[in-house]
Amino acid sequence: MKIALVHDWLPFMGGAERVLTNFLELYPDAPIYTTICNRSKIDGPLKEANIITSNLQKKNKEIENHRKLFPFMMTAIESFNLNDYDIVLSDSSSVAKGAITPPDTMHICYCHSPMRYAWEFSHEYAGKMAGKGGLKAKLLSYFLTGVRLWDNASSDRVDYFIANSQNVAKRIWKHYRRKAVVIHPPVRCDLFNISDIDEDYFLIVSRLQEYKRIDLAIEVFNKLGLPLVIIGDGPDSKKLQAMAKNNIKFLGRESDEVIKEHYAKCRAFLFTGEEDFGITPLEAMASGRPVIAYRKGGALETVVEDKTGLFFDNQTCDDLCNAIKEFENMKFDKYEIRKHAQAFGEEIFKEKIKSFIDEKYQEFKERKF
Known part of the structure; x- marks a missing residue:
């Protein structure tokens, strides 16, 4: 055959x-x-x-x-x-x-x-x-x-x-x-692992294109002053970097090892665009980390509200701000989150x-x- x-x-x-x-x-x-x-x-x-x-x-x-x-x-x-x-x-x-x-x-x-x-x-x-x-x-x-x-x-x-x-x-x-x-x-679940180290930054891993709505995350984190790490490159890279304040760090395109380490230690993963499916939220979940996602598209099939993450309803600064503030008062089980991701192995x-x-x-x- x-x-x-x-x-x-x-x-x-x-x-x-x-x-x-x-x-x-x-x-x-x-x-x-x-x-x-x-x-x-x-x-x-x-x-x-x-x-x-x-x-x-x-x-x-x-x-x-x-x-x-x-x-x-x-x-x-x-x-x-x-x-x-x-x-x-x-x-x-x-x-x-x-x-x-x-x-x-x-x-x-x-x-x-x-x-x-x-x-x-x-x-x-x-x-x-x-x-x-x-x-x-x-x-x-x-x-x-x-x-x-x-x-x-x-x-x-x-x-x-x-x-x-x-x-x-x-x-x-x-x-x-x-x-x-x-x-x-x-999802390459075997590549990712849970870490006992909890660092203070939020994380985005994405191609830097307009429909990914990285600009929304930058607007919100400029306002909140919280640390945000963005991994990836793309046509909007220069424009997005020009928007960002010092609390937002751009790493560009990185190796699997660097990405793996950042997934494992972040506070939460941000998914601000509407995707047909979206692998990166599941990679974050395979690392035991919760996801804050726009309530539309493929994220609805991977993020379990209050168990592996939470949603925001509109792609607005206020809605994403409110979701991050809500996240601050929530607790998640790293091992339950990873177990959910393993079903997509x-x-x-x-x-x-x-x-x-x-x-x-x-x-x-x-x-x-």
């Missing part, structure tokens, strides 16, 4: 790339087809994997800003010849699900999200990229209409969808009218994925038309 893995792009490691790593551990002989890959910025089993990139990347030259290539990525993902495989497993939040497979090849898509920038988040992204009004905004509007048509049409190429959360399963049904089985993404994830693929492949082979 020949299996190929298809991934949107591999510019650096993130949550989707951890999922891809688990797929590779399940199927170590499977090649990975992806639009671009920066090998210096990936790690683990992916570092030595058989990665096949599209013609968007010349002579393995690393791509600094892969987003600029997006208009060409739909064509790039369609260019791969996958005719020799029995199963294609795509790992997609954008174009990977659009890979073209023959009738005898089963295509399963593990969907992190329908394209965020094409559907209900399109106004937010378009406003940032083109501003309001003007020729650029109008051209972008026409372009996104074409992207939505492609995104919807290419969903029909998938035989079975897996959603990373109930939240995403609802969006798959809304935009594609396809049912999806939910298998939550894996890697081995459980891989077992569910393999079982699903085996079951559906048998069903696919026996299908009659």
Whole structure:
């Protein structure tokens, strides 16, 4: 049984790339087809994997800003010849699900999200990229209409969808009218541990992008004067650092060891954006630390109120301030928090994925038309 893995792009490691790593551990002989890959910025089993990139990347030259290539990525993902495989497993939040497979090849898509920038988040992204009004905004509007048509049409190429959360399963049904089985993404529980050392800082581990709402956390901690550590980089890094007072410390992109240590010793982890699922809150919980999260999106499926954390209802300074003040008077059990996170562990994830693929492949082979 020949299996190929298809991934949107591999510019650096993130949550989707951890999922891809688990797929590779399940199927170590499977090649990975992806639009671009920066090998210096990936790690683990992916570092030595058989990665096949599209013609968007010349002579393995690393791509600094892969987003600029997006208009060409739909064509790039369609260019791969996958005719020799029995199963294609795509790992997609954008174009990977659009890979073209023959009738005898089963295509399963593990969907992190329908394209965020094409559907209900399109106004937010378009406003940032083109501003309001003007020729650029109008051209972008026409372009996104074409992207939505492609995104919807290419969903029909998938035989079975897996959603990373109930939240995403609802969006798959809304935009594609396809049912999806939910298998939550894996958490590297064995990497993280509980510490007896309780330091005074709050923690954010995140890509520094607008929709993550790190600006909200900075506004609140500027006001409260409490220590906040932010790990991660991204396009909004300079803007966010310019906003922050001295009680807020930016560490940039850090190693797993540094991240692990900060998770284990923080007072609480902040999750201020709306995510389709969100791995970082579970990594904090695997370290025995509570989470203060915006009450929307995937956090509703991972944070148990008053047991592993608490929520704030609106992305406003007042609401987040009130949640932090409420947290000051609460107590949490580190071991109960970690026990909750372990239900999302890697081995459980891989077992569910393999079982699903085996079951559906048998069903696919026996299908009659």
